Each structure stands twice: as C-alpha cells, then as structure tokens.
Amino acid sequence: MQRSFDIAVIGGGVVGLAILRRFAMAGLSAVLLERGADILSGASKGNSALLHTGFDAPAGSLELACMQAGYAEYIAIRDRLNLPLVKSSALVVAWSEEEGSKLGGIVAKAHANGVADVRHVAREELLRIEPQLSPAAKAAVLVPGEHIIDAWSAPLAYAHQALAHGAVILRHAEVTGGEFVNGVWTLAGKAGPVTARVVINAAGNFGDLVEAIARPSPFTITPRRGQFVVFDKPASQLVHTIILPVPAERTKGVVLFRTAFGNLAIGPTAEDVTEREVAATDTATLEKLKSRALEMVPALQGIGVNAIYAGLRPATEHKDYVIEALPGRGWITVGGIRSTGLTASLGIAQHAAGLYVTHFGALPNPVEPIWTPVPNLTEVRPRPYMQGGEIVCHCEWVTRGEIERALEGPLPAGDLGGLKRRTRAMMGRCQGFNCSAHVEAIFREKIHGAA
Amino acid sequence: MERRDAIIIGGGPAGLSAARRFSELGIAATVLEREQQAGGVPRHCGHLGFGWQSHRRIWTGPRFAAQLRADSAALDVRAGHTVLGIDGDILRVQNARGIHEMAAGKILLATGTRETPRAPRFVGGSRPRGVMTTGALQANIYLQNFAPFARPVIIGTELVSFSAILTCRHLCIRPVAMIEAKDRISAPRPGDLVAQFVYGVPVWTRTKLIAIEGRSQVEAVEIEREGSHERVACDGVIFTGEWVPEASLLVNRPKVTLAGNVHGALKTSGACWREGRAIAEKMAGELA
Ligand SMILES: Cc1cc2nc3c(=O)[nH]c(=O)nc-3n(C[C@H](O)[C@H](O)[C@H](O)COP(=O)(O)OP(=O)(O)OC[C@H]3O[C@@H](n4cnc5c(N)ncnc54)[C@H](O)[C@@H]3O)c2cc1C
Ligand SMILES: Cc1cc2nc3c(=O)[nH]c(=O)nc-3n(C[C@H](O)[C@H](O)[C@H](O)COP(=O)(O)OP(=O)(O)OC[C@H]3O[C@@H](n4cnc5c(N)ncnc54)[C@H](O)[C@@H]3O)c2cc1C
Numbered sequence: 001m002q003r004s005f006d007i008a009v010i011g012g013g014v015v016g017l018a019i020l021r022r023f024a025m026a027g028l029s030a031v032l033l034e035r036g037a038d039i040l041s042g043a044s045k046g047n048s049a050l051l052h053t054g055f056d057a058p059a060g061s062l063e064l065a066c067m068q069a070g071y072a073e074y075i076a077i078r079d080r081l082n083l084p085l086v087k088s089s090a091l092v093v094a095w096s097e098e099e100g101s102k103l104g105g106i107v108a109k110a111h112a113n114g115v116a117d118v119r120h121v122a123r124e125e126l127l128r129i130e131p132q133l134s135p136a137a138k139a140a141v142l143v144p145g146e147h148i149i150d151a152w153s154a155p156l157a158y159a160h161q162a163l164a165h166g167a168v169i170l171r172h173a174e175v176t177g178g179e180f181v182n183g184v185w186t187l188a189g190k191a192g193p194v195t196a197r198v199v200i201n202a203a204g205n206f207g208d209l210v211e212a213i214a215r216p217s218p219f220t221i222t223p224r225r226g227q228f229v230v231f232d233k234p235a236s237q238l239v240h241t242i243i244l245p246v247p248a249e250r251t252k253g254v255v256l257f258r259t260a261f262g263n264l265a266i267g268p269t270a271e272d273v274t275e276r277e278v279a280a281t282d283t284a285t286l287e288k289l290k291s292r293a294l295e296m297v298p299a300l301q302g303i304g305v306n307a308i309y310a311g312l313r314p315a316t317e318h319k320d321y322v323i324e325a326l327p328g329r330g331w332i333t334v335g336g337i338r339s340t341g342l343t344a345s346l347g348i349a350q351h352a353a354g355l356y357v358t359h360f361g362a363l364p365n366p367v368e369p370i371w372t373p374v375p376n377l378t379e380v381r382p383r384p385y386m387q388g389g390e391i392v393c394h395c396e397w398v399t400r401g402e403i404e405r406a407l408e409g410p411l412p413a414g415d416l417g418g419l420k421r422r423t424r425a426m427m428g429r430c431q432g433f434n435c436s437a438h439v440e441a442i443f444r445e446k447i448h449g450a451a
Numbered sequence: 452m453e454r455r456d457a458i459i460i461g462g463g464p465a466g467l468s469a470a471r472r473f474s475e476l477g478i479a480a481t482v483l484e485r486e487q488q489a490g491g492v493p494r495h496c497g498h499l500g501f502g503w504q505s506h507r508r509i510w511t512g513p514r515f516a517a518q519l520r521a522d523s524a525a526l527d528v529r530a531g532h533t534v535l536g537i538d539g540d541i542l543r544v545q546n547a548r549g550i551h552e553m554a555a556g557k558i559l560l561a562t563g564t565r566e567t568p569r570a571p572r573f574v575g576g577s578r579p580r581g582v583m584t585t586g587a588l589q590a591n592i593y594l595q596n597f598a599p600f601a602r603p604v605i606i607g608t609e610l611v612s613f614s615a616i617l618t619c620r621h622l623c624i625r626p627v628a629m630i631e632a633k634d635r636i637s638a639p640r641p642g643d644l645v646a647q648f649v650y651g652v653p654v655w656t657r658t659k660l661i662a663i664e665g666r667s668q669v670e671a672v673e674i675e676r677e678g679s680h681e682r683v684a685c686d687g688v689i690f691t692g693e694w695v696p697e698a699s700l701l702v703n704r705p706k707v708t709l710a711g712n713v714h715g716a717l718k719t720s721g722a723c724w725r726e727g728r729a730i731a732e733k734m735a736g737e738l739a
Contacts, residue, residue: 230570234702278666282575290573304695305571309578388549391533394485395699397545416580429699431568436583437495437590441597 002168005031007356008187008196010175010210012039014155015337016202018070018345021158022353024165027364031194032167033187035174035206038414039159040152040421042204043341046228046279046311048255048268049151051085052343055110055118055143056092056247061320062351064113067340069347071145074154077346081157082373083150084260084380090146090242091126093137093296099246100138106246107141117144132238132299146242150260151342152421153374156411158345160372163410170194171414175203178213185330187213198360200332200352204314205276207335214331219316224338226268227281229289230307231300232429235264238299254289256296260378261396261424263306266293272315279310306429313338323348325355332356375402377424392442393435395428403439407446419443455481455527456738457731458542458555460534460700463491464720465711466561467519468505468727470526476735481553482526483544485533489523490516491563492586493720497593498617504721513593515720537705557708557734560700561727564712566611567693569663576673579665581687585615588689598622600687604672605629605652606660608636608643609692611717616650627685629654630674637692663688692717708734 007023009016012034023030034041051071057064078085094100103120110118121140127133129142159169173191178199187194203210211217236258245253256266266289286308294300316322316336321344325332332355334348341348357363376383385391389399406413406422413419425439426432432439457473459466462484473480482489493501496512503509506518520528535543535550542553566584581600583591591597601624605615608631619626629636629643629652636643636654643654655676662673664682671684696713710730711723718726 233699278577280575280577280662281573283573283661286573286575305573308570308573385545386550388545388547390487390531390547391485391545394533397533397535430565430697431570431584433565433568433584433586434590436587437595437597440591440599441595444597 003194005029005194005196007031007198007200008033008185008194009200009202011042011202011204012036012169012171013042013044013202013204013341014040014151014158014345015204015334015341015348016200017155017158017162018349019200019202019334019352020167020169021162022349024162024167025369026353026366030162030167031196032169033173033175033189033191033194034169034171035190036171036414038171038418039169039411040155040418043312043314044151044155044204045417045421046309047151047342048257048265049149049259049342050242050255050257051147051149052340053115053143053145054113055115056106057113057340058319059109059112062323063321063340063344066321066344066347066351068114069350070344071347073346073350074149080371080373081161082376082381083154083157084376084378086148086258086260086378086380088146088148088241088258090143090244091121091130092141092143092244092246093126093133094139094246095136097138102246103139103141110141110143115143115145118142130240130243132297133243134296134298148242148258148260149342150378153377154342155345156422157372157374159411160374161370164370164372165367169411175210175213180330183330198330198332198356200334202334204337205312207314211333211335214326214329219318219322219335221276221314221316221336223273223276223312224315225271225273225279225310225312227285227289227310228265228267228308229286229293229305230259230263230265230309231293232304232306233262235300235303236262238297239264243296254292256293260380262379266290268311273312276312279312281308281310304429307427307431321348323351323355325359327359330360375405375422392438393423393425393428395430396424398423398425400442403442404446407443412447416440416443452552452554454554455479456556457559457734458483458553459559459561461491461561461563461711461713462489462528462530463561463563463711463723464493464519465723465727466491466559467523467528468724469559469561469710469731470523470528472728472731473735474526476732478735478738480527482523482528483532483534483542484528484530487531489520489528489530495586495589495593496614497589497621498614501720504719505724534700537700537707538703539705556738558705559730559734560707560709560713561711562697562700562713564694564696564717566690567695569688569690572690574660574663576662576664577666579663579667579669581665581669582663583689585611585618585689585691588615589618592618592622598624600624600669602627602685603687603689604683604685605689605691607631607691607693608638608654610638612691613638613642613646615689615691616646616652620650626652627683628652630658630660631656632659633657
C-alpha cells in the first residue's frame, strides 16, 4: 500500500471528503484517514440536509464566503454526480408581533449578504403558500434559494470522485499522533504510519484533539447536539417550504422541513454536551419537538413518526470557522465547521486549496474531471425500483441490487449505518420489522463471506 | 391494462384464504404479494400454534404457511409483486421487470400489521445494534438462523411478547427481563407466572424503559421502576406489540375492503384466515 502522499486529510466527514476531492482533482496525491468504520461517522451523519444561501450568516465572515462558494459549486456539479436538489425555498415565519418586527432586519441582512431575492411576505400570501400552517402565523420572509439535498449522497459522491482521481481513503484509521521532520509529516495511528508534506485537520468534533498534534489548539470543541423527529411520508404533503423560526441568539432554532426522501422532519435542538461521538436523544425533547410541529401544522395530528435521530455540531468558542494554514509546519486547520458545513464544504475545499497555493506551492495542472454519479435515493430523480428488481426494504422501496452494489466497489459500506446511508434500507416507517433480518444477512454474507 | 374481477393485496393467511374462496365461487382473483414467497407473517413464526381453525392441525408457522401456499397452488398468486399505490380502481404494481398498472373490479387489502418500533415510542439514548421488534427477531432466528444478541430485555407483555421468549429460546438466548409500564401484564394471566417459573424470565410491571445505552452493540437500558431509575445490563432490546396496521396504501382513501390484521387489533392467524373467507364471500355477492 502507498504510504507517502502530498496531502493527508484527517477526518472523513463532508468537509474532509470535499477537501480530498479538490486536491485529488488538482493532481496531488492525497490520502484521507477516518477513525470510523465508514465515512460520515461524525457530525455529517445527522444534520438537516439544507442547502443554505447564507442569507442570515454573519456579514463578512469566512463562513458566509464558503457557504456561497459551496452552494454555487454544488449547483454546478450536482447533475453530473446525480445529486438531488429539492427547490423548496424557505419561509422565516414570525409567530408573534415581536418576531414580526424583526423581519425587516432579516430582509436587509439578506440583501447585504448578496441574497437579493429575499423578500417580506404578508400573512395572506404566507397562508396561500402554506395553507396548512397554523393561522397563528403573522408574517414571513421568503428565501427562494434555500433548498433541500441528500446529506449522505453528496459526500459519498465527493469520495468517489476523489477515488477516481487516485486518492486513497483509509477507514478504521484513527490518527493518534504525528511528527514533522524535514518538511514531512509522519502520522501515527491505527492504520500504521502515513507520511505527507501537508496535513489537513478536518476532524470535526475531535478537531481540537487532532490540532494538538501540530500545536496547542487555538479552539476548544463543545459539541452542540441537535435532535430531530421525522414524520411519515404523508406529512410531506402538508408543507412545501422549509419553515424557519425568527432566529434567536445562539442558533437557527427549530426548523420544519421536508427531506429529499419524502418525509417531514422537525429539529434540530441546540444543547451543549460533552460527548463527542454518540449523539443520543431523550424522550422529553422528542415530545417537545413533536408538539411544536403539531402547533405549527395542526394537520400533522395522527401522522406517524418514522424516525428519531440526533447530530453533534462541532462548535467552538469562536463564531466563525477556524480555517488557517501554519506556514512552515505543513498544516492546514479546518475546525469548528459548526452548522453549515454541508453547504459550505465545497467552498471550504476551494479555500483550503487557496491556502495551499499561498503557503505550500502551486497545484499541478488539473486533469480532465472524471464524474462518478452516485445512486439516487430520492423520489425527485429516477430510482432503481422503477426499473424493476426485487424490493427488499418495502417502506423505502430499496432493491436487492442497490443493497448489493452498496457493498461492492471502491468504497463499500463499512458498517450497517453506512449501508443505511447508502441505500435508506431499514429507515422507513417499519424501521426494519419486515426487512432488517434479510438486509443484515446480505450484509454479513457480502462483508464477511458468511451465510 | 390487465383487468381482474378482484385483486387481493397481501398473500398472508387472510389474503390467501380469500383467494381460495373467490376461486371456489368462480371469481377471477389475483393475489399480489411483495415478498418472494406468499404466506405472510407465519413464515417466520417458528413456534407451534398455527393451523387449528383452518386445517384442524397444530403446526409451526412456516409449516402452516407452506400449507396455505399448497392450498392456493392452482390460483393466481403473484409473489415479488409490490403494490406501490392505489388510484380509484387502478393499482400501480412493481415487479422484477418494472412498474405496471392493473385494474380491479374490487380490491381487498390484506396487508397485515406490524409492531411499533423504537422511534415512535420516543425511547431515548444512543442507537446501537441489537434493537428490534419481535417480527425482526423471528426473521433473524427462524429465517436467517442468526442470534442478534444473548441477553436482551423484552418491552411489553402482550401475547406476542411471550412468543418473543419462545423465539429467543430457539437459539439459547436468555432474556434478562420483561418490562411492562402498566400495573399488570397485557396478555391473559398466568402468562407472567409461566414466563417467570417455566422460562426463568422475570416480569417487571410498573416499569418504564427510559433510554438505551451502547456504542456499537446495546450495553444497558435505563429503566424507571417504582419511581427510581436503574441501569440494567443487557445486549439487546426487543420491542413487542403495539400493533400498527400496514395501511400506507390507504393514504388517498381508495375504495377498498379490508381483511385480516390490517383491520386493527391483532388476531390469530386462524381468525384472519376465517375472516378472509367470509369477506371474499361477501364481496363475491356484490360482484355477482
Ligand atoms: C443537528 C445538525 C444540523 C445541521 N444542519 C445542517 C444543514 O441543514 N445544512 C448544512 O449545510 N449543515 C448543517 N449542519 C452542519 C454540518 O453537518 C457540519 O458542519 C458538517 O457535517 C461538519 O463536517 P466535518 O467534516 O467538519 O465534521 P465530521 O462530519 O464530524 O467529520 C469529522 C470526521 O473526523 C473523524 N475523526 C475524528 N478524529 C479523528 C482522528 N483522530 N483520526 C481520524 N479521523 C478522525 C470523525 O470520525 C469524523 O468522521 C448541521 C449539523 C448538525 C449537527
Ligand atoms: C411476532 C408474531 C407472532 C405471532 N404469533 C402467532 C401465533 O403464535 N399464533 C397465531 O395464530 N398467530 C400469531 N401471530 C399472528 C399471525 O401471524 C397473524 O394474525 C396473521 O399472519 C395475519 O394474517 P394477515 O393475512 O392479516 O397478514 P400477514 O400475515 O401480515 O400478511 C400480510 C401480507 O401482505 C403483504 N403485503 C403488505 N403490503 C403489501 C403491498 N403493498 N403489496 C403487496 N403485498 C403486501 C406482506 O408481505 C404479507 O405477506 C403472530 C404475529 C406476529 C407478528
């Protein structure tokens, strides 16, 4: 196995994978080291999957710049990677007179951020767009560019494109230390030593711990947990746009949104936790989320809940992302990509490439891009079952062929979670009552060769 | 487009007995079953207790399912056919070759029922492996010969919860306890005494499951018992009962008749079998 690279990326979340893709496509030899059994084992496995315009991001921030660059690149490449875009638009809904008084400021901020099509919507128009919304709604701001994507397929596509351009992805490959000698890093860890001229720290909720390999970390991660409740498919007929709250101090607040898979979800909460890895849910919070959804859309009454989940945002004491190069140390820090990293990842990768050029040398001439379309999991693009085949997961209509393909190729699912994220098998309303034994048997057979 | 007098969605005990009755009454009926084999839930109920009402025998579920398939061998039963949606009298059907439409004079929905899994119960905690319903447990044990855990807790005390104990015993899995939030068990007594003294599984009533712990596999559950919280070590959680009809095809309120467990409360396979016959007779009268 190759052990020596130009670039080593630590962390296989959406940010690390977008960075790996960018450097591999620029012609550098690149490796990614991920501690989990599969990519997307951290923050990137549980988010809201919204593609943000940056209308409400801090003016002049690096976050805003990366979001807008990332948004533009996603739109530009998504067709060739077979990635979905549900053009839902969003409404920032005011539920009180006080919130209503803040709408003007939201429109002004959006315009200042360059999102020109954002506008005020009076109550009558609001209820025309969203007739099922509770009549308690007062007014809103319409953000036409906010969209819904598939948070798992996008990074998977970035990974496959990076692999096609010669990158290497190592899983079960936790980095535990490293030494910088004569301009070369030797990283130590579970996968054995790997050397690289430049290391990029994209370790998400472990970012400060990994940063300590290079220097005392200038940031501390306090994971911010977000819990979600996902309603069954009929619920998605009730709401068309993404329903955002008027933001409070700390976060975007609880959002009601359709998913690209045809469900309706509410979340995320914002709770500071110490646990960096396991995102747990709790009953009281889930109850609260559900009743909030019912308050917003009373017709949700009686529609079942399909899933509950939580994610951990890599939050730091800084408001903005921490992205910087350590010249002379062969290191680029990409830390604290808190709540917008899915949108911003491609933009962050552009920015990281820029830092590389400034501090570590030119990029070789880019080669002709190889496009690696991924299987589509959403109803907005053609799905395999439509062409026939044996449906194994009956709630999400996942075929045996899809499951088998997800367990083959250059980046087969590393665990059951990875298989779910690649196919959606077992993620529907029955949560595996019908198919889990079958799907898991296929997994065991393919991965371990045991019947 | 192919048109049939009657289309039955679901080839479990209710659907297959209805099909047989239709054919006896001279009606051209088709059964559409999404699994690769008809038979329904009994296919994975490896314990005894099937066949008495229909065949005056006491069989295991798989044996009963095989008999139902044999009984309908001459009928038009199409396995590997999933009904995706119903619009008026038109069904959208998926099979190995793609999606097609079929028209029906009458539609009988016999899609059965499933247990409420963890998510809608809002049980908190992490999401390790080893959490499943009885249905999934049976499929693991009887269809895949795979033991997903060794010391699970069982949530609920319906009849099916006791069949979860039997299922566990088949691969020497020893449940730690059965947990029931109410004051007394849901199944008729002396189920709790049988569980406790025959199978060695203690039944804890007035006990609520709060959260599941574990990184990769379940490591413990947090329960609330008589007001105090306890942590119970285990490596699996079986959610039993709290039946939900498999009624997603009813979403745009098509005109269909229901038979078997899709109707509501859980009935035995024999009762579903009888209901299928009775309802087919009634529908045949309407078609004539
Ligand atoms: C609740 C919630 C909702 C969100 N909603 C949205 C949204 O709607 N839109 C949007 O754009 N963004 C959203 N986000 C933000 C987005 O999910 C994150 O910004 C993004 O996932 C961060 O990606 P990352 O790659 O930086 O981190 P991660 O995904 O955490 O990746 C870091 C990876 O590094 C690995 N790692 C850690 N330490 C080591 C080590 N020592 N060696 C090797 N590997 C290591 C981890 O296992 C992990 O896989 C949301 C986030 C959350 C939590
Ligand atoms: C864990 C468990 C243990 C049980 N133990 C016993 C017992 O010991 N004794 C006993 O008598 N009964 C027992 N039962 C109950 C018995 O299995 C059921 O009463 C019986 O199977 C119900 O018959 P049914 O035809 O209504 O539904 P099912 O048997 O559930 O059949 C429904 C069929 O419809 C198919 N289907 C669903 N949707 C579609 C669609 N869209 N398109 C095509 N096909 C579709 C399904 O694949 C399935 O084959 C048990 C049930 C369970 C779940």
